[in-house]
Amino acid sequence: MRILHILDHSLPMHSGYTFRTRAILKAQVARGWDVMAVTGSRHVAAGPAEEVVDGLRFHRAGSGSRAPSPIAEWRDIAALERKVDALATTWKPDILHAHSPVMTAMAAGRVARRRGLPLLYEIRAFWEDAAVGNGAGTEGSLKYRAIRWLETRAVAQADAVAVICEGLRSDLVARGIAADKIMVSPNGVDLGLFGSPPPPDRGLAAELGLDGAEVIGFVGSFYDYEGLDDLIAAMPALVAARPAAMLLMVGGGPMEAALRAQATASPVADRIRFVGRVPHDRVEAYYGLIDILAYPRKRMRLTDLVTPLKPLEAMAQGRLVAASDVGGHRELIEDGVTGTLFPPDDPAALAAALSALLADRSGWDARRATARAFVERDRNWSENISRYDPVYQRLASRGRI
Structure with missing residues (x-):
């Protein structure tokens, strides 16, 4: 099975986002799946357009637009869409797996609909709420409500949805998303990295x-x-x-x-x-x-x-x-x-x-x-990764659910 992951950013950048991504991709490779990833404009680490980091293959959509918002975001979505579409042509994935924020789902969704590929959209946090938490947005503002609408629309259009916790799942169900469309893939730990507590230095x-x-x-x-x-x-x-x-x-x-x-x-x-x-x-x-x-x-x-x-x-x-x-x-x-x-x-x-x-x-x-x-x-990633298997199999065998 070939899975193309569409990401906001990745290794070699360091964040909770990239470490979760690394764990998912590593565990999927260990299961024998063929895995590749593409990152959007917010991946700002220096490097080539195609690279292998920690044994994982990444393609880069390029740096972000310098235009004012929201023109910059729309251009960045279009650039990511073009890169995903090119990989769909050359690499021929069975499944597109987009990871929040919603810009990745919008880019991947256009390719999925055009090519008839199944799309799993994974949400780690709602972009509008993350902006409030980071001091970059205000709850209830026009921008907040617009992003929330885009998020709900992307979830409705995806073939399946993954979230990292019950809180996000409950919020989506309250928005009218069918509960059986949503799987929970909780955060976990790669015990190969955090498995043996060292003695005090x-x-x-x-x-x-x-x-x-x-x-x-x-x-x-x-x-x-x-x-x-x-x-x-x-x-x-x-x-x-x-x-x-x-x-x-x-x-x-x-x-x-x-x-x-x-x-x-x-x-x-x-x-x-x-x-x-x-x-x-x-x-x-x-x-x-x-x-x-x-x-x-x-x-x-x-x-x-x-x-x-x-x-x-x-x-x-x-x-x-x-x-x-x-x-x-x-x-x-x-x-x-x-x-x-x-x-x-x-x-x-x-x-x-x-x-x-x-x-x-x-x-x-x-x-x-x-x-x-x-x-x-x-919460061991080697076990958590099995949650994706039935969803992937259903998407791959039926195309769209």
Whole structure:
């Protein structure tokens, strides 16, 4: 079976999006399927028009248009459509598998309808809600409602739909999409990458000034919706209760400058460490220094509907997880069993939850083992990938459903 994946961006760029894509493509190759991918204009890593990255084949549609919005987006969709159409001619895929945002589905959908190819559209987040979460849009605005309409239309026109969590599935059903058209392909962990928690790197701990510390950590992208300002705001109260507590921030993103400034102004600035972005093959070393991974996401549509990937990676690494009580986290974490949930948008509650965890370590080993078992059983990519099989087989055998 030949599957052409249509993507927003891919490796060698690093993001939760590209790591999920890598896991899907690698697992499909391991099953013996013939897999290729094409990326749109938002893939900005330097490289040739065709390349192999980590053993996976990618084609590039080219850089984005310089025209104003929405002309630029329409031109980018057209460029991606041309590339998909050319590959449909030369490579002859059995299935087109488009991954959000909706621009990829629009480009792939035109080719699918013209050539009679089946289309699976996979949604990882609604583009309009992601824009609100990133501070680039306003809920209910004209642009928001237009993108939402385009998303609903793309889903209706696709032959099958995949979403990463029940929150997205329920939202689509509420829009009138048939429930039996939607499959859930949840986020998972490649245990080949996050399978063996390393021992603490004492040299790295000393370099960062973490010797003897109780380390709270965040590893990921610094977006506003992640609530990292609440995590920094919680540190004075946490340090008052647990004098050995320190915060380790690994990553970067749009909020980095503001967060660094907030940390510098904090009365416990000396207890907060930023290390910036680190190479992916070094991430495990930083996980190994952290006692509790904190995910204080703010409450909004994006965080209530979408499940993040990072808590699963932390569980696979044998780390304790504490997260805000929003819908996306509740799909991953059972409070008191696989992790701790605390009220969102509340630094005092966050500090209290972290302090309580640090004060009583008696259940840590059992909780880490339970969380790790959950990932191995329910969120292991080598098992998750089997969910695509019946949908692909149905699409390939019937053309359109």
